[in-house]
Amino acid sequence: MRGLGDRLKRREMFDWLRRKKFSIYMLQEVHCSEITIPVWSAEWGYKTIFSCCTSAKGGVAILFNNNFDFQLERTYVDPNGRFIICDITTDKKCVTIATLYAPNEDDPNFFSNFFDHLNDFECDDVIIGGDFNLVLNLDVDKKGGIARTHAESVKTLKELCAKLDLVDAWRILNPDNRRYTWRRKRPEIQCRLDFFLVTQNLMCNVKSANITTGYKTDHSLIEIMIATHSNERGPSFWKLNTSLLSETDYINQIRTTIKDTQESYKNDRFVNDALMWEMTKLKIREQSLKYSTIKNAKISRYEEELEKEINNLQRSVESNNIEDEDKKDTLHALDAKN
Numbered sequence: 001m002r003g004l005g006d007r008l009k010r011r012e013m014f015d016w017l018r019r020k021k022f023s024i025y026m027l028q029e030v031h032c033s034e035i036t037i038p039v040w041s042a043e044w045g046y047k048t049i050f051s052c053c054t055s056a057k058g059g060v061a062i063l064f065n066n067n068f069d070f071q072l073e074r075t076y077v078d079p080n081g082r083f084i085i086c087d088i089t090t091d092k093k094c095v096t097i098a099t100l101y102a103p104n105e106d107d108p109n110f111f112s113n114f115f116d117h118l119n120d121f122e123c124d125d126v127i128i129g130g131d132f133n134l135v136l137n138l139d140v141d142k143k144g145g146i147a148r149t150h151a152e153s154v155k156t157l158k159e160l161c162a163k164l165d166l167v168d169a170w171r172i173l174n175p176d177n178r179r180y181t182w183r184r185k186r187p188e189i190q191c192r193l194d195f196f197l198v199t200q201n202l203m204c205n206v207k208s209a210n211i212t213t214g215y216k217t218d219h220s221l222i223e224i225m226i227a228t229h230s231n232e233r234g235p236s237f238w239k240l241n242t243s244l245l246s247e248t249d250y251i252n253q254i255r256t257t258i259k260d261t262q263e264s265y266k267n268d269r270f271v272n273d274a275l276m277w278e279m280t281k282l283k284i285r286e287q288s289l290k291y292s293t294i295k296n297a298k299i300s301r302y303e304e305e306l307e308k309e310i311n312n313l314q315r316s317v318e319s320n321n322i323e324d325e326d327k328k329d330t331l332h333a334l335d336a337k338n
Helices: 007-020 037-044 108-118 151-164 169-173 200-205 242-246 248-265 273-318 324-337
Strands: 024-028 048-051 060-064 071-077 083-090 093-101 125-131 166-168 182-184 189-191 194-199 206-212 221-226
Touching: 007 037, 007 273, 024 093, 024 125, 037 048, 048 071, 048 083, 060 083, 060 093, 083 108, 093 108, 108 151, 125 200, 125 221, 151 166, 166 169, 166 200, 169 194, 169 206, 169 221, 194 200, 194 221, 200 206, 242 248, 242 273, 248 273, 273 324
Parallel strands: 093 125
Antiparallel strands: 024 060, 048 060, 071 083, 083 093, 125 194, 166 194, 182 189, 206 221
């Protein structure tokens, strides 16, 4: 995240995440504190777990959406703001989920400490996602720079994964692909530092694992889709999105709707004041839904086109067939899109 302290950036980020319509979001480097947590949780609007940082570059969070039913059973929050582990029950299954933000140094003790706490949790299915700040395979997960990574941390991580039967979900589904989640221009380096580790028996439920465009960050977004068997939620009560009240077009449309409704029923002797009020609210709701649908469709189309352009630019940069001058222009274009 590179920090969420700025109110405007935080609002834009939360809105962008909500539009993704995922069920669980794992964030790293949020720069949260005990003071900010209540405010940020209220702004998100649903269940949250934060681990506060002890430095300028820490802090992780797990944000839950309201589009699935779950029960939070147990939680451990790292006091240094580096990881969160929790057990949740959903669709009568217990799943341990964790997010981590590993230090940018060769620190195998960090991973040993993380897995020591993970072993205290009881679920058989485990999902770990985050910024590991290392690459598991130098041949396919890094491009440019010196061919090295945090060797001792990688060794420790692989040993611990073998004990718990954890696998790299994206690499299992994309055995030969070369994609990266972090990049630097000078010197030019690209690495896949962000990934999901899941238990081997859970892989049969993994529908997809993707690397796609991030938002106001130097890391790509990684996503994993896991099949569940819960029943679909029914329709809920409609609530007005109050942010629409700051849009002139919306206000003008609602004023016209109110006026037209009053004109339509003012001579109807069967419509008393109470019924007129209910009819007016009904028409406002209809117009609001129509306005929001059109607006969201425009935003979605714009974001899809923008993400497609960014993904194409990233693939061009990652290609071995691009000339140096073209790569320079592509990187400038990529910066502008981000």
